[in-house]
Amino acid sequence: MLKGSLVAIITPMEIDGSIDYPALERLVNFHVESGTDGIVSVGTTGESATLTIDEQVEVIGKTMAFVDGRVPVIAGTGGNSTTEAVELTARAAELGIYACLLVVPYYNKPTQNGLYQHFRHIAEEVDIPQILYNVPGRTSLDMVNDTVARLAGVSNIVGIKDATSDIPRVADFKNRCGADFAVYSGNDDTVLELIKAGGDGCISVTANVAPKLMHEMCMAALAGDFEGAGKINDRLDPLHDALFYESNPIPVKWALSEMGYVSQGIRLPLTVLSEEHHDVLRQAMKTAGVL
Helix, strand or coil, X not given: CXXXXXXXXXXXXXXXXXXXXXXXXXXXXXXXXXXXXXXXXXXXXXXXXXXXXXXXXXXXXXXXXXXXXXXXXXXXXXXXCHHHHHHHHHHHHHCCCCEEEEECCCCCCCCHHHHHHHXXXXXXXXXXXXXXXXXXXXXXXXXXXXXHHHHCCCCCEEEEEECCCCCHHHHHHHHXXXXXXXXXXXXXXXXXXXXXXXXXXXXXXXXXXXXXXXXXXXXXXXXXXXXXXXXXHHHHHHXXXXXXXXXXXXXXXXXXXXXXXXXXXXXXXXXXXXXXXXHHHHHHHHHCCCC
């Protein structure tokens, strides 16, 4: 599986909420030129929750076309309906994606056995590499390590994006799921510590704004240069914080509009970043050297 900085790319929109494909192409080129190691399309940061299935498939397809084989593309195809997750995963697989990212079902609050059956069913129905996504802060449900270890026995479940900030989980995943089972940080402020513990990189929000620095930090850490990685991460720390002053992707879309890549378009129920946060986010961007 991939190592390094994988960007959870935004879905750029016009002010009226329509998808801005020329802006998406600009962003894809920005990431390829900046060294981003992979692009994750229509995840949480890509506003998958407010896109229809047809829109999600279209965004994934356009992203694939704009990338044109230069970096791997992973598609967010999860959901709280197993049937819909299978449909979206199958349609994304037809586009030739590298892998899919499947979030723990939200709102339903299934049992751990329900989670196992959900992810196993999708994996058996669609034969492409699949990455689990555990983000209790959004789903109100933690997929425990025992469940992850069971799922790692399914041949095409190949990794996890873990957004718990529980660093000791990394060693447990590697011990119980195998050294080749990829572990990515879902929280930008813990990426360095996760790699130190044996993880493989991140699926990042910060990389939207500072892709070169996120790539360089991950590569240094993966090479064992923790001092060098730490110096880079010190520049990124203010961004890691400021990009979550309001719900993701509100701040990151505003930041990219400040950089001139996109408009401030975002879909309800999300709204444009409150003015009270503008100055602190601008300063964080200046510290990282992106503004």
